[in-house]
Amino acid sequence: MRTRRTSGAVRRDDIRQHNLSLVLSHVHRDGALTRAELTQRLHLSRSTVGALVAELALLELVQEVVPTGGVGVGRPSHVVAPHAAGPYAVGVDVDIAHVTVAAITLGGTIAAREVIATDGVVQPDGLVRLVVDALAPLRSAVASPGRMSGVGVSVPGTVDVTSRCVGVAPNLGWEGVPLGEMLQDVLPPQVPVVLGNDADLAVLAEHQRGNARDCDDVVFLIGRIGVGAGIIINGVPVHGRDGRAGEIGHNVLDPTGPLCHCGKHGCIETFLGESALLDLAGRRLPRTDARVAALFADARDGDTAALGAVKAAAETLGRTIANLLNTLNPERVILGGSMGEVLDLARPEVEAAVTRYTFGAAGPGVVLSLPAFGPDSALVGAGEVAFTALLADPR
Incomplete structure (x- = not known):
């Protein structure tokens, strides 16, 4: 008895949509590309590429420029770039001290941003109002409001x-x-x-268009008030x-x-969080962005207590990274926020601790690096996921 194949044929329109998605995704991620590329x-x-580009141009998602001049032979290949008046995404980065709301264009450019101080208190209803209030000035700053x-x-x-629900955000x-x-109810x-989680979105941004583009096993360790890790293994985000x-x-x-605010004692956050860093420096005052910035500035200027706090944190940071290497075996660890500052100021101490606590040897190729987007990695990542639906179906 012959078995009937149950998988349906792929419709031509589905193939077209898939190919439009590929072209737009490449231009979004890499910027201007020639048709030949x-x-x-x-x-x-x-x-086929010419027809796909023409359709995306009609949708005002990309635009083409024909280069002039040069010494090459024959007709130059058209350059395809994100459309200057194309759509934009809104990225929102929530931190305990401030909320950043930004308009991010195709191609990943931050066109405008609003930064709203929160005085250390962010309630869900208040956050929704902040985001809605920030949309008007952002619209006025983009070419296609x-x-x-x-x-x-x-x-x-x-x-x-999947449910778009925040399970636990202890610092908030x-x-x-x-x-x-x-948010959907008011949009x-x-x-x-x-x-998305801030570290998850930060590692996504760095993997797609930042300092982890060339590797598929990477961890982004982010330090703010708390400490978190975004993980990509074999090119796949781990949630x-x-x-x-x-x-x-x-x-x-x-x-x-x-005691950690989560109820346990001795969490990594109690040794590496920004409040812990201030305590190590003898600055036992409520944490603010300005005080954290001053701590690192003073450490750079040679302040003994500030630099001592950073080097004490470097030991714990190295142990934390070693645990990540032992568990996940990434080829790159990117350190953002205050963790990046510690690495920048005390790299030898961090690397020495990593070597001491890593099983065997860390091995060649394990890189500790700073993020390409500085403090904006999570914000850029938020913009990336906001473009997901458009990139999947440009029509």
Whole structure:
């Protein structure tokens, strides 16, 4: 008896959509590319690439420029770039001290931003109002104010990306917050809202267009008030069952250590968080962005207490990185926020601790680096996920 094949044929329109998505994704990620480069990358014919580019141009997603001059022989290949009046995404980066809302164009350029101080208190309802209030000035700063493609939100806590619910965000005091639905309720239905953990979005940005583009096994260790890790293994983001993967800040280093706001004692965060760094320097005042910046500035100027605090943190940071290497075996660890400052100021101490605590040898090729986007990695990552729907179906 012959078995009937149950898989349906792929429709021509589905193939067309897939190919449009490929072209737009390459231009979005890499910027201006020639038709010849797109043809080579996508293994499509020149005529097919030309037709795809023409359709994307009609949709005002890309624009073409014909180069002039030069010494080459024959007709120069058209250059395809993101459209100057194309759609934009809104990226939102939530931190305990401030919320940043930015308009990010195709190609990943931050066109405008609004930074709103929070005085250390961010409530879900208040955050929704902040985002909505920030949209008007952002619209006035972009070339196509009516073409908002999506809103991506970076949160310092666990996020279920399917339900768009914030599970636990201890530094914000949130638990079980349906933030995605709350934002979707006040935005047009055709504007999707996507949520992500801040470290997860930071590693996504660095992997797609930053300092991890050339490797598929990478961890982004972010230090703010808390400490978290974004993880990509074999090119695939690791979120865990309900978004809790990477909550390394609440791994316990010393059960007799300081009390953490999560209720446990001796979490990594109590040794490496920004409040802990201030305490190590003898600056036992409430944490503010200005005080943290002053600590690192003073350390650079040779202040004994400040530099001593940084070097003390370097030992713990090295142990933390070694644990990541032993568990995940990445080829690159990117350190952002205050962790990046510690690496910049005390790299020899960090690397020595990594060597001491890594099983065997860290091995050649393991790189500790700073993020390409500085403090904006999570914000850029929020913009990336906000473009997901458009990139999947440019029509």
